[in-house]
Amino acid sequence: xxxxxxxxxxxxxxxxxxxxxxxxxxxxxxxxxxxxxxxxxxxxxxxxxxxxxxxxxxxxxxxxxxxxxxxxxxxxxxxxxxxxxxxxxxxxxxxxxxxxxxxxxxxxxxxxxxxxxx
Numbered sequence: 001x002x003x004x005x006x007x008x009x010x011x012x013x014x015x016x017x018x019x020x021x022x023x024x025x026x027x028x029x030x031x032x033x034x035x036x037x038x039x040x041x042x043x044x045x046x047x048x049x050x051x052x053x054x055x056x057x058x059x060x061x062x063x064x065x066x067x068x069x070x071x072x073x074x075x076x077x078x079x080x081x082x083x084x085x086x087x088x089x090x091x092x093x094x095x096x097x098x099x100x101x102x103x104x105x106x107x108x109x110x111x112x113x114x115x116x117x118x
Contacts, residue, residue, distance in 0.1 A: 009050075011035075057094035063117050064092045066110040080109050 008030075014022060026032055035043055045051050054061050067077050067088075074088040081088075081102075090096035098106070098117060107114040 057092075059098060059117055060092040060094045063098075063106065063110075066106075066112050066116065067092075070110045072110075077106070077109065081105055 075085045078085040078088045103118040
Protein backbone atom coordinates (compact mmCIF):
# COMPACT_ATOMS: atom_id res chain seq x y z
CA UNK A 1 0.00 0.00 0.00
CA UNK A 2 1.24 3.49 -0.80
CA UNK A 3 -0.10 6.28 1.42
CA UNK A 4 0.45 10.02 1.33
CA UNK A 5 0.25 12.19 4.43
CA UNK A 6 -0.69 15.59 3.03
CA UNK A 7 0.67 17.93 5.75
CA UNK A 8 3.48 17.38 6.45
CA UNK A 9 3.93 15.82 3.00
CA UNK A 10 5.15 12.28 3.68
CA UNK A 11 4.95 9.27 1.38
CA UNK A 12 4.83 5.90 3.09
CA UNK A 13 5.02 2.44 1.54
CA UNK A 14 3.53 -0.23 3.80
CA UNK A 15 3.41 -4.00 3.44
CA UNK A 16 2.60 -6.86 5.72
CA UNK A 17 0.10 -7.53 8.46
CA UNK A 18 -1.99 -4.88 10.23
CA UNK A 19 -1.42 -2.19 7.57
CA UNK A 20 -5.04 -1.04 7.86
CA UNK A 21 -4.68 -0.58 11.64
CA UNK A 22 -1.53 1.49 11.14
CA UNK A 23 -3.20 3.70 8.53
CA UNK A 24 -6.16 4.30 10.88
CA UNK A 25 -3.76 5.29 13.67
CA UNK A 26 -1.99 7.78 11.33
CA UNK A 27 -5.37 9.17 10.19
CA UNK A 28 -6.13 10.21 13.78
CA UNK A 29 -3.42 12.84 13.53
CA UNK A 30 -2.97 13.54 9.79
CA UNK A 31 -4.96 13.79 6.60
CA UNK A 32 -4.08 10.69 4.57
CA UNK A 33 -4.70 9.68 0.95
CA UNK A 34 -4.19 6.11 -0.16
CA UNK A 35 -2.46 6.24 -3.53
CA UNK A 36 -2.47 2.49 -4.16
CA UNK A 37 -3.45 -0.61 -2.31
CA UNK A 38 -3.08 -4.30 -3.00
CA UNK A 39 -6.48 -4.51 -4.65
CA UNK A 40 -6.35 -1.18 -6.51
CA UNK A 41 -3.22 -1.73 -8.58
CA UNK A 42 -1.08 1.21 -9.54
CA UNK A 43 -2.13 4.74 -10.46
CA UNK A 44 -0.42 6.86 -13.08
CA UNK A 45 1.30 9.77 -11.38
CA UNK A 46 -0.39 12.18 -13.77
CA UNK A 47 -3.72 11.21 -12.20
CA UNK A 48 -2.72 12.17 -8.65
CA UNK A 49 -3.75 15.45 -7.05
CA UNK A 50 -0.12 16.02 -6.07
CA UNK A 51 0.99 15.88 -9.72
CA UNK A 52 -1.81 18.18 -10.85
CA UNK A 53 -0.95 20.68 -8.12
CA UNK A 54 2.75 20.62 -9.01
CA UNK A 55 2.08 21.05 -12.74
CA UNK A 56 -0.35 23.93 -12.24
CA UNK A 57 2.52 26.12 -11.04
CA UNK A 58 5.59 24.28 -12.34
CA UNK A 59 7.94 27.29 -12.53
CA UNK A 60 6.96 28.56 -9.09
CA UNK A 61 7.45 25.13 -7.51
CA UNK A 62 10.83 24.69 -9.19
CA UNK A 63 11.89 28.17 -8.11
CA UNK A 64 10.83 27.49 -4.53
CA UNK A 65 12.71 24.17 -4.49
CA UNK A 66 15.88 25.73 -5.93
CA UNK A 67 15.71 28.55 -3.38
CA UNK A 68 15.35 26.11 -0.49
CA UNK A 69 18.15 23.92 -1.84
CA UNK A 70 20.38 27.01 -1.96
CA UNK A 71 19.55 27.61 1.71
CA UNK A 72 17.86 30.94 1.08
CA UNK A 73 14.68 32.36 2.51
CA UNK A 74 12.40 34.43 0.28
CA UNK A 75 13.76 37.52 2.01
CA UNK A 76 17.36 36.40 1.46
CA UNK A 77 16.82 35.79 -2.25
CA UNK A 78 14.98 39.09 -2.59
CA UNK A 79 17.88 40.90 -0.94
CA UNK A 80 20.38 39.35 -3.35
CA UNK A 81 18.17 40.38 -6.28
CA UNK A 82 17.47 43.87 -4.92
CA UNK A 83 13.70 43.34 -4.92
CA UNK A 84 10.96 42.99 -2.29
CA UNK A 85 10.26 39.65 -0.60
CA UNK A 86 6.61 39.74 -1.67
CA UNK A 87 7.77 39.63 -5.31
CA UNK A 88 9.55 36.32 -4.63
CA UNK A 89 6.35 35.05 -3.03
CA UNK A 90 4.37 36.13 -6.10
CA UNK A 91 6.81 34.32 -8.43
CA UNK A 92 6.62 31.13 -6.37
CA UNK A 93 2.82 31.20 -6.17
CA UNK A 94 2.44 31.83 -9.89
CA UNK A 95 0.94 35.27 -9.37
CA UNK A 96 3.77 36.99 -11.25
CA UNK A 97 5.45 35.80 -14.43
CA UNK A 98 9.23 35.64 -14.58
CA UNK A 99 10.79 37.83 -17.24
CA UNK A 100 13.76 36.36 -19.06
CA UNK A 101 16.05 38.92 -17.41
CA UNK A 102 14.79 38.03 -13.91
CA UNK A 103 15.01 34.30 -14.67
CA UNK A 104 18.67 34.76 -15.67
CA UNK A 105 19.44 36.67 -12.46
CA UNK A 106 17.72 34.06 -10.30
CA UNK A 107 19.39 31.16 -12.10
CA UNK A 108 22.78 32.72 -11.48
CA UNK A 109 22.14 33.33 -7.78
CA UNK A 110 20.55 29.89 -7.26
CA UNK A 111 23.26 28.18 -9.33
CA UNK A 112 20.79 26.40 -11.61
CA UNK A 113 20.33 26.22 -15.35
CA UNK A 114 18.00 28.92 -16.63
CA UNK A 115 16.01 26.28 -18.53
CA UNK A 116 14.73 25.01 -15.17
CA UNK A 117 12.75 28.18 -14.48
CA UNK A 118 12.19 29.80 -17.87
